[in-house]
Amino acid sequence: MTPDPDQTPGEDPKLASLETRLDAARRTEAERTAAPKQAMGMTNTGARTGQRVLSTLVGYPLGGGVIGWFLDGFFHTRPWIMLALLFLAFAGACFQVFSISKEPSE
Known part of the structure; x- marks a missing residue:
């Protein structure tokens, strides 16, 4: 293949397109997984139930x-x-505690 004279050496348009699509996919994935990471504190159901059992x-x-x-x-x-x-x-x-364990999970 002969190189294109308009193109700078080492730059491939397919590769640049792939990079932009990968960046967009990374941003989308980061937005999708950001909400559960923020809610991973002591607000989930298992932690609340554990605290109830322990305090009891x-x-x-x-x-x-x-x-x-x-x-x-x-x-x-x-x-x-x-x-x-x-x-x-x-x-x-x-x-x-037995009664707490019989409650349906949320």
Whole structure:
């Protein structure tokens, strides 16, 4: 093939066209995938459910222990009411987690 005298050496019009199409495809893909990357924080359903389960498993027994500690101080029965409420609160937390797991996912 003989080179075209109008064309600068090393420049191919097909290659330039390919580069512009690749740039357009990259921009389109970046726009398409930009929204999910921004929403990947703690807003997805799995993270919210995990936070609910964790707060339930920590909060119920902690609340039962604190209430039991105060009632034990009031009735002078340390540590029996606190232990009973800790076990009841843990059982309630397990029941609540079971209920959370039965909820349909969004």
